[in-house]
Amino acid sequence: MDDHDWELLQGAYGPATEVPALIRELRHGGPDPRADLERKLSDHVQHQGMLYPPAVPTAQLLIDALADETTHDRLLAYELLLTIVENAHHYEKEHTADPTLATLSVARAA
Numbered sequence: 001m002d003d004h005d006w007e008l009l010q011g012a013y014g015p016a017t018e019v020p021a022l023i024r025e026l027r028h029g030g031p032d033p034r035a036d037l038e039r040k041l042s043d044h045v046q047h048q049g050m051l052y053p054p055a056v057p058t059a060q061l062l063i064d065a066l067a068d069e070t071t072h073d074r075l076l077a078y079e080l081l082l083t084i085v086e087n088a089h090h091y092e093k094e095h096t097a098d099p100t101l102a103t104l105s106v107a108r109a110a
Helices: 019-028 032-046 055-067 074-086 088-094 101-109
Strands: none
Touching: 019 032, 019 055, 019 101, 032 074, 055 074, 074 088
């Protein structure tokens, strides 16, 4: 989770510095109601169907959360990942210098 400089990854509402803590909460439970957690994470990765740079590393973390059977809210991880995947074509056209989801998938499989 700490492999990325979340301060430099700008979402729709500013830097994505709270994403690691939100993913930890998704994985282990926490004080936020599910709807609040979903809204906070979603706000960092997309707005009105447009993905932002935090979406790519967040997708990696959501995949890891889905792979872990002890994750507190795997359904939320799935729903957020689905949102990213469904809107990836918008992101990849706008951010060609950033790694694409397909590139990351190949790298993770190697």
